[in-house]
Each structure stands twice: as structure tokens, then as C-alpha cells.
Amino acid sequence: MWLTLDELRCSECDAFVHPLLDACPSCGTACTSRRLEAAAGPIGAVRLVEAPETERVAHNITVRYTMKVNSMGSGAFDATLTGAVGHLADALTYRVTGDVVPITDEASLTLQNGAVVAQARPSGVLLAAIPLPSIAGAAAGRGKITLHYAAGRGERAPGSAGAAAPGLVRLTAANRRGFLAPKARDDHYRDLARWLGVLAAAAAERRWTEIGLPAYLVELGLAAGDPAGGPTTGSVDEAAPTAERPAAGSPSSIQSSLVELEQLRVAGLLADGEYAEKRREILARL
Numbered sequence: 406m407w408l409t410l411d412e413l414r415c416s417e418c419d420a421f422v423h424p425l426l427d428a429c430p431s432c433g434t435a436c437t438s439r440r441l442e443a444a445a446g447p448i449g450a451v452r453l454v455e456a457p458e459t460e461r462v463a464h465n466i467t468v469r470y471t472m473k474v475n476s477m478g479s480g481a482f483d484a485t486l487t488g489a490v491g492h493l494a495d496a497l498t499y500r501v502t503g504d505v506v507p508i509t510d511e512a513s514l515t516l517q518n519g520a521v522v523a524q525a526r527p528s529g530v531l532l533a534a535i536p537l538p539s540i541a542g543a544a545a546g547r548g549k550i551t552l553h554y555a556a557g558r559g560e561r562a563p564g565s566a567g568a569a570a571p572g573l574v575r576l577t578a579a580n581r582r583g584f585l586a587p588k589a590r591d592d593h594y595r596d597l598a599r600w601l602g603v604l605a606a607a608a609a610e611r612r613w614t615e616i617g618l619p620a621y622l623v624e625l626g627l628a629a630g631d632p633a634g635g636p637t638t639g640s641v642d643e644a645a646p647t648a649e650r651p652a653a654g655s656p657s658s659i660q661s662s663l664v665e666l667e668q669l670r671v672a673g674l675l676a677d678g679e680y681a682e683k684r685r686e687i688l689a690r691l
Contacts (some may be wrong), residue, residue, distance in 0.1 A: 407449030413602055420544035421602025430542035430553040430573055444618050450610040454486050454603055463489035466596050490604055491516040493597045498526060503576035505556055506533050514578055533576055537608035541573055545598040548590050549579035555626045572626030662687045
């Protein structure tokens with residue numbers, strides 16, 4: 406089953422949640438990770454961006470919320486989701502704060518070369534450049550958006566993003582001044598968080614397809630790397646400390662294998678015959 410928009414939202418706070426996380430980085434609410442499916446291939450994040458329904462939404466939010474696009478006329482703007490999110494991000498001047506970003510009262514947000522870029526105005530001093538694949542969460546509040554993302558080496562702030570993903574850092578962009586009417590500003594941040602999250606999920610899928618899931622999980626801070634900073638060799642499970650893995654053939658190991666097998670079946674990645682055969686193999690360990 407392909408990924409849907411609802412599966413990228415936290416059931417509690419409606420924030421964007423990376424499809425490979427098992428808890429919302431914004432509020433800590435548990436969610437279902439798609440990591441097992443991702444190990445087998447694409448899960449539909451890129452397809453979600455390219456869907457006709459998404460293109461219609463992109464067109465509508467671009468026209469509705471971006472005054473400078475309205476003034477250009479209906480045929481003068483980029484109707485892709487990337488273009489729509491770029492117009493939304495660039496529509497305001499923000500007050501930017503963050504774990505590794507200096508407080509700046511006049512800043513811009515733009516999409517450049519597959520990254521969210523924050524710059525001081527009018528100097529253009531770079532505050533942050535956040536690659537889309539590194540964004541793990543995006544939450545909208547009253548007049549603000551908060552991004553949770555995997556920062557570069559030496560920029561990590563363990564524990565800053567809560568128990569869900571302690572290696573992430575935060576950047577918050579709050580409203581200062583701009584072209585949007587006051588009543589539209591919360592909608593602006595909600596749409597920016599939601600659709601930026603869709604772009605981030607698609608970029609993440611492209612990234613783990615390119616470099617492999619274990620290496621991508623290391624980049625995102627969800628798995629350990631080697632001392633040089635490269636990915637741990639082997640599967641994602643092999644990257645976990647041995648002491649944390651149940652012994653092969655133990656009841657807990659068999660139970661874990663059965664749960665994983667059921668998840669693969671529900672996801673449609675196993676035929677009925679394959680599921681039954683593998684289940685017999687697991688039960689034979691008892």
C-alpha cells in the first residue's frame with residue numbers, strides 16, 4: 406500500500422512526521438514507522454508529490470496565500486508542489502530561533518537546491534541550510550512553524566527534540582511582518598508545515614533509494630555510524646548493540662519475528678503462500 410497524506414501526520418498534534426520515525430518529534434505521540442517497507446523499496450512518498458491531487462492543492466495554496474503570485478496572473482507561476490511551498494515560505498519575513506541558529510528578528514525562508522534556507526535580512530547572512538531529506542518533523546502553531554531536523558556534524562543538541570529522536574535540532578520561524586492578512590497567517594504556517602513535510606518525505610525516499618536505507622538512517626541520526634562518521638555495515642538490525650537484541654530462538658525473538666512478518670503481510674509485501682511458509686519457519690524454532 407502506497408503512503409498517504411494522513412500517514413505523514415501526527416494523530417495528536419497534526420504535525421508532519423517522517424515516515425521512518427515511530428514517534429512524533431513535536432509531541433512524542435507514538436506512530437507507525439514504515440521502516441520495514443522502506444527496506445524493501447519505495448513506499449510512495451515521491452508518488453504522493455507527483456499525484457494530480459497534490460498538483461491541484463499546490464495550485465490552490467499558491468494562488469490563495471501568495472500575494473505576489475496573485476499579482477502576476479494565473480499563468481505566471483510554478484504550479485508544482487515545490488513551487489507552491491517555495492512561494493509560501495518566501496511570502497513573509499520571520500523571527501527565526503533555534504537550537505543551533507542565532508535569534509534573528511528579520512529573516513527569510515526560501516527553498517533552494519533541495520534545502521530550506523534561512524537568511525538574515527537585508528544582509529543575506531546564512532543562518533541555516535536544511536536539506537529536505539534531513540527534516541524529520543514540521544509542526545505549525547499560532548503564527549509559527551517549527552522544523553525538527555538532523556543537523557550537520559558538530560551541531561547536534563542531544564535531547565533537544567524530545568524522546569522521539571534525541572539527535573534532532575529545532576528551528577522555529579515565527580511571524581514578524583509580511584503580505585498575508587492576519588487571519589490567514591495560521592493557515593499559512595499549517596500549509597507550509599504540511600506540504601513541506603510531503604516534500605521532505607519524497608526527498609528522503611529518493612535519498613535512501615540512492616544510498617541505501619542503513620546509510621540514510623545514519624544520516625538522519627536513527628542508527629549508529631562508524632567512528633569515521635560513515636554508516637555501520639550490515640542491516641539496520643545489525644547496527645543495534647548486541648546486548649539489546651534477543652537471542653535467536655528465544656521466545657522474545659520469535660515473537661518479534663512474527664510481529665515483523667505480520668507487518669509485512671499487512672503492508673502487502675508478502676503473498677499468502679510466502680507468509681504461511683515463513684510463519685512455519687519461525688514457529689519451527691520453538
